[in-house]
Amino acid sequence: MHKQIGLGVMLALCLATSGCGSWFYTGQHPSVAHSSTLEHMPEEIRRSVNSVEVIPDNTRPRLRVGGDYGQQLSTVGEGVGEGMAAGAQATGGMLAEDPRAIIIAPFILPIALVAGGIAGAAAAKIENELAEYRENLADELLADGNQPVPNDALAAALVERLEETEGIRSVTEGGDATLTVSVSSVSIDTANEDAVITAFATGVLRSAIDESVLYSKSLKYSESDKLRNWTANENALWDAYVASARKYLAAEFIADLFEIIRVRHVLRPVRSETFTGGWSGRAKTDKPTFSWELFLLGGDSYHDHIDEQDITFDLRVFEGSRLAYEATRIAGDSHEVAEPLPRCKELRWSVRPVYLVDGMTRAGEWMQYRSGFDKFWNNDALEANPVTPEFWQYFPEVSSRCTS
Amino acid sequence: MALLLAGTLSGCATAVPVVDFYDVDSSTLRRFQSIDVLDSALVDQKDLIKLGEVQGIYCKKMPGQVHVYDELAKAQAIDQVKLKAAEKGANYITAPQCAISDSGDFTNNCYSTMICTASAFKAGDQDSSAF
Numbered sequence: 001m002h003k004q005i006g007l008g009v010m011l012a013l014c015l016a017t018s019g020c021g022s023w024f025y026t027g028q029h030p031s032v033a034h035s036s037t038l039e040h041m042p043e044e045i046r047r048s049v050n051s052v053e054v055i056p057d058n059t060r061p062r063l064r065v066g067g068d069y070g071q072q073l074s075t076v077g078e079g080v081g082e083g084m085a086a087g088a089q090a091t092g093g094m095l096a097e098d099p100r101a102i103i104i105a106p107f108i109l110p111i112a113l114v115a116g117g118i119a120g121a122a123a124a125k126i127e128n129e130l131a132e133y134r135e136n137l138a139d140e141l142l143a144d145g146n147q148p149v150p151n152d153a154l155a156a157a158l159v160e161r162l163e164e165t166e167g168i169r170s171v172t173e174g175g176d177a178t179l180t181v182s183v184s185s186v187s188i189d190t191a192n193e194d195a196v197i198t199a200f201a202t203g204v205l206r207s208a209i210d211e212s213v214l215y216s217k218s219l220k221y222s223e224s225d226k227l228r229n230w231t232a233n234e235n236a237l238w239d240a241y242v243a244s245a246r247k248y249l250a251a252e253f254i255a256d257l258f259e260i261i262r263v264r265h266v267l268r269p270v271r272s273e274t275f276t277g278g279w280s281g282r283a284k285t286d287k288p289t290f291s292w293e294l295f296l297l298g299g300d301s302y303h304d305h306i307d308e309q310d311i312t313f314d315l316r317v318f319e320g321s322r323l324a325y326e327a328t329r330i331a332g333d334s335h336e337v338a339e340p341l342p343r344c345k346e347l348r349w350s351v352r353p354v355y356l357v358d359g360m361t362r363a364g365e366w367m368q369y370r371s372g373f374d375k376f377w378n379n380d381a382l383e384a385n386p387v388t389p390e391f392w393q394y395f396p397e398v399s400s401r402c403t404s
Numbered sequence: 405m406a407l408l409l410a411g412t413l414s415g416c417a418t419a420v421p422v423v424d425f426y427d428v429d430s431s432t433l434r435r436f437q438s439i440d441v442l443d444s445a446l447v448d449q450k451d452l453i454k455l456g457e458v459q460g461i462y463c464k465k466m467p468g469q470v471h472v473y474d475e476l477a478k479a480q481a482i483d484q485v486k487l488k489a490a491e492k493g494a495n496y497i498t499a500p501q502c503a504i505s506d507s508g509d510f511t512n513n514c515y516s517t518m519i520c521t522a523s524a525f526k527a528g529d530q531d532s533s534a535f
Contacts, residue, residue: 266425295433295437297425297436299483
């Protein structure tokens with residue numbers, strides 16, 4: 001019905017104008033801004049860098065607050081930032097250079113909302129929840145400050161990821177290049193009772209010889225949930241978010257810099273005797289055989305440099321954000337899981353092709369739920385719905401076996 | 405119907421369906437991979453069966469116009485041509501002819517489009533070899 005109404009409106013508009021195009025735009029959220037996901041660090045730079053020193057930047061992340069509460073938040077948001085700084089001073093500097101500058105953000109938000117003068121039922125509702133938030137906030141403020149600062153934590157995650165990467169070394173000094181990383185900002189966008197928390201990070205690769213910028217990249221990591229859920233279960237969701245954000249951002253940076261190539265392809269699950277296939281499949285045994293099919297479509301710069309006979313695959317199975325199973329360099333297009341999968345769980349799984357490009361190992365993108373590929377290889381769709389190579393939340397689902 | 409007719413007359417382009425790579429079966433994808441573009445001069449010299457015209461569209465969903473030199477847009481439109489030819493069982497297409505339209509496409513929600521057209525052929529019984 002809605003579609004019919006929409007068509008009617010469009011036709012009416014079409015009649016009133018000489019063309020239809022400009023009426024169909026449905027804009028993205030203004031805070032969503034992506035660099036082109038088709039880009040990665042050029043191969044000529046990759047070839048010149050064999051060792052990297054990862055350096056955490058010494059800046060602090062900024063907090064941005066936005067959403068559907070209107071103008072109050074635009075001013076309150078600034079106040080929150082000031083309040084965080086004041087809080088740092090009031091607590092003997094505990095918050096200064098502390099990751100809880102990020103962590104406390106969701107707890108400050110409801111307070112800020114009330115302070116910003118939200119009226120009527122909304123304010124009453126928020127005030128009812130405020131005591132809980134304040135208690136959680138107090139807990140956070142009083143917790144010890146052992147966690148590393150965000151930039152240090154991200155740098156550590158990058159080093160860990162770098163050490164798993166073929167053909168590149170992590171060094172503490174004397175590398176071919178330095179990689180300076182920072183969590184530049186965190187944004188909280190509210191819509192009704194939901195809050196989207198987004199961490200933005202930047203990495204800048206510089207030549208060790210003359211410090212010229214070889215490549216830079218900005219990335220983000222978002223998760224959305226009910227505002228109240230961010231503080232539930234002793235902030236479990238927030239803790240998981242922080243850990244996932246670091247891991248994801250580190251993986252994305254390294255993939256973009258040294259690993260990934262974007263080869264035009266179709267990669268999708270296929271059924272086997274022990275796995276039903278599809279984007280929401282079911283395992284028929286504890287150790288199913290995952291199967292998939294890859295079609296290289298040609299028309300890209302790698303087409304003449306890849307021999308399909310050389311392609312292998314990496315496979316991962318996730319339980320939530322936890323890696324439950326992994327196999328690497330699988331020859332062929334199926335793999336029998338070697339260890340029993342966790343029983344009766346909704347898992348995520350994926351494979352990525354590993355290519356040999358002119359003798360160098362390069363990784364393709366992880367197989368993801370097709371929504372990330374809406375109208376395949378469409379620039380606009382990618383801008384709106386960027387490919388996230390290591391973001392397990394978009395991986396195909398698989399229900400593991402419940403009975404023996 | 406009257407609205408549709410009026411809409412067409414007032415400038416709305418005819419919609420070209422978009423085929424999603426993830427919606428087609430494996431055999432079609434394999435055929436897509438192997439489709440050759442024919443030199444039109446060879447069409448009459450070989451034993452081919454014409455399967456019809458096929459059209460492919462690149463759809464720009466963001467504001468602005470498709471540029472005539474946008475190679476990626478052209479590649480996508482030609483991919484659609486090849487994919488539709490593959491669905492028809494074709495082995496060959498003629499060189500696609502492409503044109504830009506800025507009159508919009510409300511079915512595909514496009515601001516501007518590049519539409520490519522080609523003829524699709526399959527090899528006749530006497531000639532199944534590649535050119």
